[in-house]
Amino acid sequence: MSTTLGVSRPDQASYMLRAADGAGRGYKQQLIDLLNISPGQTVLDAGCGPGADLPTLAERVGELGTVIGVDRDPVMLARARERTSELPGVELREGDVHTLPVDPGSVDRAKIDRVLMHVAQPGDVLAQLHPVTRPGAVVGLVEPDWDTLVVDAEDLETSRAFTRYTTHEVVRHATIGRSLARLAHTAGFRVETVVATTPVFRDAEEADHTLGLGRNMQQAIAEGRIDRNRGQRWFASLSEGPFYASFTLVTVVCSR
C-alpha cells in the first residue's frame, strides 16, 4: 500500500464487487443460506448494486424462479446486467427503495445488504418492503455498525478519531446495524434471527480499499478534524508491520 494519503474515489461498482469477494464473502453466504430459498420462488434484492449476489440467488431459485434486482443507480444496474445477461430469471429495475417498483404481495424472499445505512429514511424503506412481501416471506437485512470500526496503530487516539470521523461525517446512518432488529419489528416484521459477524482485515491494502482509510483520513484532514501531520503519520504507520482492522456487521432475518 502507498504510504501517501489518497483522495481519489474508486469506481464504485468495482469497489463493491471486490468487497463482496473479499471481506464480504462469509457474511453474504450466511445471509443467503439463512434466507432458505426454494426453487421457483421470487426473490427481491433491494439495492442490488452491481449484482454481486444475483447469480447465487438465480441459482437458488432455479429455472422456474425469479430474481428482481432494484437499484437507483443506472451505472450499478449496467454492471449487474453484464453479470446476469445469461440468466433468464433475473429482472433488473431502476428505482428507489423508498418506493419499490414491485407488485404488492409478490415476493417470497428479500434481502437488503448495506443499503439502509445510505438511504434517507431506513424505517420507511422497511415499511415499503412489508406489503410487497407475501405472508410467510423471509427477509434478510445486513448493515454495519461503524462505531465498531477498530484500526490498530500505535497512535490509538488517531485511530479513535478516524472512527469518530467515519461515524459522524462519512456514513449517513453509521450505527444502524445495532438498530436493525428494532426497525424491522417497527415495520411489522417478526424478527427470527440476529447474528453479528466481524470481518477481520490483515492486509492494509485491502482494508484501505474497503474501509477508505486513506481517502477518509485525507478528507478529515482537509476539514480540519484531524491534524495533518498526525493523520499522515498514522496512515504511513499502517504499512509498517502486521496489520489489523475490523468492524461488525449485523444480520437480521425476519418473517412476515
Ligand SMILES: C[S@@+](CC[C@H](N)C(=O)[O-])C[C@H]1O[C@@H](n2cnc3c(N)ncnc32)[C@H](O)[C@@H]1O
Ligand atoms: C454498498 S452498495 C451495496 C450493493 C449490494 N447490496 C451488495 O451487497 O453488493 C449500496 C447500493 O445501494 C444503492 N442505493 C442507495 N440508496 C438507494 C435508494 N434510495 N434506492 C435504491 N438504491 C439505493 C446504491 O446505488 C448502491 O448500489
